[in-house]
Amino acid sequence: MPFTPFHLGPALLIGLSIRRFIHLPTLLLSSVIIDLEPFLVLVLNLNYPLYGFMHTFLIASLVGVIIGLVMKENEKFLHTLYQRLCLTKGATKTTQPFIITGVLGTLTHVLLDAPLYDDITPFFPIHLNLLYAPQLTPLIYSFCLFSGLFGVGLYLFLLLNRYIGRSRSQL
Numbered sequence: 001m002p003f004t005p006f007h008l009g010p011a012l013l014i015g016l017s018i019r020r021f022i023h024l025p026t027l028l029l030s031s032v033i034i035d036l037e038p039f040l041v042l043v044l045n046l047n048y049p050l051y052g053f054m055h056t057f058l059i060a061s062l063v064g065v066i067i068g069l070v071m072k073e074n075e076k077f078l079h080t081l082y083q084r085l086c087l088t089k090g091a092t093k094t095t096q097p098f099i100i101t102g103v104l105g106t107l108t109h110v111l112l113d114a115p116l117y118d119d120i121t122p123f124f125p126i127h128l129n130l131l132y133a134p135q136l137t138p139l140i141y142s143f144c145l146f147s148g149l150f151g152v153g154l155y156l157f158l159l160l161n162r163y164i165g166r167s168r169s170q171l
Helices: 005-017 024-033 036-043 057-084 096-113 134-169
Strands: none
Touching (some): 005 096, 005 134, 024 057, 024 096, 057 096
16 A cells, blocks of 8 residues: 555554554554655656655664654643644553653554555565455455545544534533
8 A cells, every 4th residue: 555545544443543552643654754755766767666764664663663753742732622622531641651652553563454465575684475365455455545544434423522512511
């Protein structure tokens, strides 16, 4: 799934369901940031594999940690916006949930892509894709699509519930 929004579907649905324990904005960002690699390869016409090191569990984990740390650092500026958008349940004071969420998002990305493409090496330095299973392609795309639709539905429900509840309490 080179730079597609499909990865946002599972992140949104699962993240909204467990947003009390994780940092949803971090999960959303970390679930798609890995596709910066194939995007740059295509746009810059690089002599580099489309699915290179960022599509490995090792480097994706490191990227997840970095995303978590960056998101924690920006939390003080964006926390109010996140709450207004119903993306967070409460204030996250420690760094650990950001890092765990960042790693969860990036690893999930690799896990969703690995069965689809034989040129991914998720277990680098092993140069085989032990997860390659092209027969799962329709199932993975369907899962991403339907979780995205349900995730958007759940998100709209949360927003409506919050703002309808707020307007009723002001009457």
